Every structure is written in structure tokens, then in C-alpha cells.
Amino acid sequence: MTSSDVWDAEAAASYDESSAFMFAPEVLDPAVDFLGALAGGGPALELAVGTGRVAIPLADRGMRVSGIELSQPMADQLLAKRPGFDVVVGDMATARVPGEFGLVYVVWNSIGNLRTQAEQVACFANAARHLAPGGRFVVELGVPGIRRFPPGQSAVPFHVGRRHVGFDTYDLTTQQGTSHHYRRHDDGTVTYGQSNFRYIWPAECDLMAQLAGMSLERRVADWHGAPFTSDSDSHVSVWRRPA
Ligand SMILES: C[S@@+](CC[C@H](N)C(=O)[O-])C[C@H]1O[C@@H](n2cnc3c(N)ncnc32)[C@H](O)[C@@H]1O
Structure with missing residues (x-):
């Protein structure tokens, strides 16, 4: 049983329009470039894939991309845009997708949708479980605005x-x-x-990664690779499973 809010059909139907600013090329392209460079040809797995905002353009680069998504209506929107897309409807803390991945990622604060620390720890472990040796887990997440x-x-x-x-x-x-x-x-x-969300500090993320057998390779403030500083309000972090 997940602690996440489950997105309904109405939210799913209006998602792409109400999130249009996140589909703008100046927002989306740097994310796809960053992830595409790390995936090295794939395959890649997106946790909380939604309607495929990031996964579809990544797949359009010739990469095999799969997804896990809790909301059936969100998955249906993805499948309407990309029939046959490999999406498993389930909880990103526990759901399993067959295969091994060079890259697992979760973007736009979506890991915060898991609202207990135990589930967030399980999500890091689930990401590591899907990674091939040497594979990378990437998280885009806000720094708590305290x-x-x-x-x-x-x-x-x-x-x-x-x-x-x-x-x-x-x-x-x-x-x-x-x-x-x-x-x-x-x-x-x-x-x-x-x-609703549970906010996580970057150092807490590192501990969750450590518990899952991964270590921090890189932390930057955004998809452009700006330095992460004490004034950054978000981070893109890359952890790696040992080769
Ligand atoms: C802000 S949207 C992001 C969707 C997509 N990644 C994007 O960047 O456009 C958050 C997504 O997380 C999904 N979600 C929430 N809790 C989840 C869970 N426990 N497991 C899998 N997906 C979940 C929601 O259904 C929703 O599709």
C-alpha cells in the first residue's frame, strides 16, 4: 500500500496542458540531453513516468525507455501518445520491470510523492535493483524551502x-x-x-543511496550543470552502482 496520492483521470487529462511550461524546449531539452548523455544508448527506466514528458523525447533519440507509473490514467495518457510504450502500472518503491538498465531516473520532484522515509529508502533500493553494474540513478529534486x-x-x-x-x-x-x-x-x-509530499535533504538522499549500495558521482544545481551551492533551490544528483 503506497502513501502517494493517486492521480485521477481528470488530473491526467489536463496534465500536459497544465504543465505546458515544463514541456517548453528550454526546460525539457537540457534534461533530455543530460539523461541521454548518461544513458549511453540505454536502456533507461523512468520512475513516475507520468504521461512521458521526458521518456518520449528520450526514446525518440533511439533509446529503449521503460517506465513505472502509479496512476493508470496517467499511464493511459502516455499510451495514447505512444502506443506500446513499456510502462508498468505500480509503485516506484516496489514495482519491478524486467531487464537491467544503464540508467534509472526520477525527475521533477516526483520521489517526494512517496510520503514516508521507509518508502523513499525502498525506492532507492528499487532503483539500484534495476541497475546494471556501473549503472546510474539520477534524481531531480528541490531543496526544501525552509x-x-x-x-x-x-x-x-x-x-x-x-x-x-x-x-x-x-x-x-x-x-x-x-x-x-x-x-x-x-x-x-x-x-x-x-x-502532498515528503521533502528530503540532499544529504538524506546520499544516505538512502548508500543504503542501496550506490555512491554519489555528481551533484549539480540543474540540468545545465550549474554548480550546486548553499543557495541552490534544486539539485540533480547522480549516484552510481559499483561496476
Ligand atoms: C509531477 S508528475 C511527473 C511525471 C513525469 N515524470 C514528468 O516529469 O512529467 C508526478 C508523477 O508521479 C506519479 N507517482 C506518484 N506517486 C507514485 C508512486 N508511488 N509510484 C509511481 N509513480 C508515482 C504520479 O502519478 C505522476 O504521474
Whole structure:
């Protein structure tokens, strides 16, 4: 039984449109370049593959790409775009895909959808289990935004616009976070949606990787390879299984 929220058909149907900014070439291409260079021809496995935002362009480079995805409606959207895509509907902490992979990856903070430390540890172990010797596990993840909280405040906005207001709340005692979204529609109505996550520190990720028998090869701030510093608000980390 997973702790993750399960994305429903409505969320799946609107995902590509509501995430359009993440499909923009200036956002997507550097990620695909980075992963394509590490995969060295593949095969690659994406955990929480969604509708294939990253997996499809990676496969279009001639690489064999498989995916694990919890939500059947999200997998259905992927299959509608790419019939026959090798996607297993299951939990990224436990689901098994046949074969050995040179690259396993999970992007856009999706590992945080596992909301217990035990499941996140299991996810690192599951990634390592799928890797060939010398293979790499790549995670793109935000650095918890705790430094953005002034004393006494429990919510930080991450977007304030005419049609959308979003802010995060954190529970520092449990490492749980919630992203709150208020969306104003053309008819003037406002809808509310939320997504829940467990935030993870980079050093905690390294420990999870270590428990899974992997070690850190590289940590950068983004897909362009910018240096990771104490001011970085995200990281792309690469751990390697021994050859
Ligand atoms: C932000 S979307 C990212 C999708 C895709 N990787 C992308 O970059 O566009 C998060 C995805 O994680 C999936 N997910 C959440 N919990 C999961 C779990 N425990 N196992 C597998 N997938 C999960 C959701 O269904 C959703 O498709």
C-alpha cells in the first residue's frame, strides 16, 4: 500500500496542458540531453513516468525507455501518445520491470510523492535493483524551502498570478509538505487543489543511496550543470552502482 496520492483521470487529462511550461524546449531539452548523455544508448527506466514528458523525447533519440507509473490514467495518457510504450502500472518503491538498465531516473520532484522515509529508502533500493553494474540513478529534486520561512510564518508562496496562486506549507516535525493551488477559471470560478509530499535533504538522499549500495558521482544545481551551492533551490544528483 503506497502513501502517494493517486492521480485521477481528470488530473491526467489536463496534465500536459497544465504543465505546458515544463514541456517548453528550454526546460525539457537540457534534461533530455543530460539523461541521454548518461544513458549511453540505454536502456533507461523512468520512475513516475507520468504521461512521458521526458521518456518520449528520450526514446525518440533511439533509446529503449521503460517506465513505472502509479496512476493508470496517467499511464493511459502516455499510451495514447505512444502506443506500446513499456510502462508498468505500480509503485516506484516496489514495482519491478524486467531487464537491467544503464540508467534509472526520477525527475521533477516526483520521489517526494512517496510520503514516508521507509518508502523513499525502498525506492532507492528499487532503483539500484534495476541497475546494471556501473549503472546510474539520477534524481531531480528541490531543496526544501525552509530558509524562505520568516520566523512565525508557515506558508510560502511559489507563484502569485492573475489565474493561479500557489503556496507551500511545511510541517517541520514530520518533513511533510503540501502545495496548495488556487486556480481562477474563465467563468470566474475558483477551484482549489493540493498535492502532498515528503521533502528530503540532499544529504538524506546520499544516505538512502548508500543504503542501496550506490555512491554519489555528481551533484549539480540543474540540468545545465550549474554548480550546486548553499543557495541552490534544486539539485540533480547522480549516484552510481559499483561496476
Ligand atoms: C509531477 S508528475 C511527473 C511525471 C513525469 N515524470 C514528468 O516529469 O512529467 C508526478 C508523477 O508521479 C506519479 N507517482 C506518484 N506517486 C507514485 C508512486 N508511488 N509510484 C509511481 N509513480 C508515482 C504520479 O502519478 C505522476 O504521474
